[in-house]
Amino acid sequence: MIPSILRTLVVLFLSAALVACGTSSSGSVRAGTTKAVTTTDSLAAPDTTAESGAFTGVSDYRIGALDMLQITVFQLDDLDREVRVNTSGMVSLPLIGAVQAGGKTVSELEALIASKLSETYLQNPQVSVFVKEFTSQRVTVEGAVRKPGIFPITGRTTLLQAVAMSEGLDPLADPSSVVVFRTIEGQRMAALFDLRAIRAGDAEDPLIYGEDIIVVDQSGGKTAIKSITDALRGIVGFRTF
Known part of the structure; x- marks a missing residue:
């Protein structure tokens, strides 16, 4: 068969x-x-994948469930986190709580986190997201x-x-x-x-x-x-x- x-x-x-x-x-x-x-x-x-390849600097890769993300905020080490996207596509971060990561590109997620942080807590935060594991x-x-x-x-x-x-x-x-x-x-x-x-x-x-x-x-x-x-x-x- x-x-x-x-x-x-x-x-x-x-x-x-x-x-x-x-x-x-x-x-x-x-x-x-x-x-x-x-x-x-x-x-x-x-x-x-992005033109540069799936594991060497992703730009238009869409984050998926169970991917492992490394999130850093410039000069604010207490906000840095290594988090795994849950099955609903969400991640939980300090100060801002649950954020929808699934389906977004790295740059879109960086902008979303920066926007939420700037609403109440920070002025012009610089957020960096790195996809450490492409489990999806x-x-x-x-x-x-x-x-x-x-x-x-x-x-x-x-x-x-x-x-x-x-x-x-x-x-x-x-x-x-x-x-x-x-x-x-x-x-x-x-x-x-x-x-x-x-x-x-x-x-x-x-x-x-x-x-x-x-x-x-x-x-x-x-x-x-x-x-x-x-x-x-x-x-x-x-x-x-």
Whole structure:
């Protein structure tokens, strides 16, 4: 039985692969709705993160439930707090009480806290918010792994670390056929990675972001993901198909 999420990916990328077959001998590629890349140099951060990356200075990341926040007020150490967003999206802070953090960007929350502090207590407070743990960010790991599932990302996470969350590869896995699916600028994109090369230090261990989907293919035989990995290998050097 093929998991529903995998069936969806197969339909999407098989359709794209058929378009890839129409490329000309000169290397030009017909316009399509999907992109494929083979290195993380061209696999950018997804739409769900800031341009600078999810864990290196977030600007438009939306704070979620259970995220850990570090809040500081310039020259007022007594107001500094490390707080976890509760399941309702709220945090409790000195002087101002409960504040809605969930759904806000870092800059929006900074402005909200500063506004509440300035209403009664402080003049032009300088508030800084840092997302210490991105618990609301999750990655899906599917295919030939010991424990497929959806796992929280609580910090800077690489592909090898994400696979380890699923308790590693199962005996039938093909470590050279690991696909990362990601949405970038509204388009579904994919990259193919070889875990053996990464472990040997011959390839980079790419960063994984919230909402990424990792699918590990099986070795030998015909599998649902095999058509996708074959299509990705067949368009090395092409950016669209």
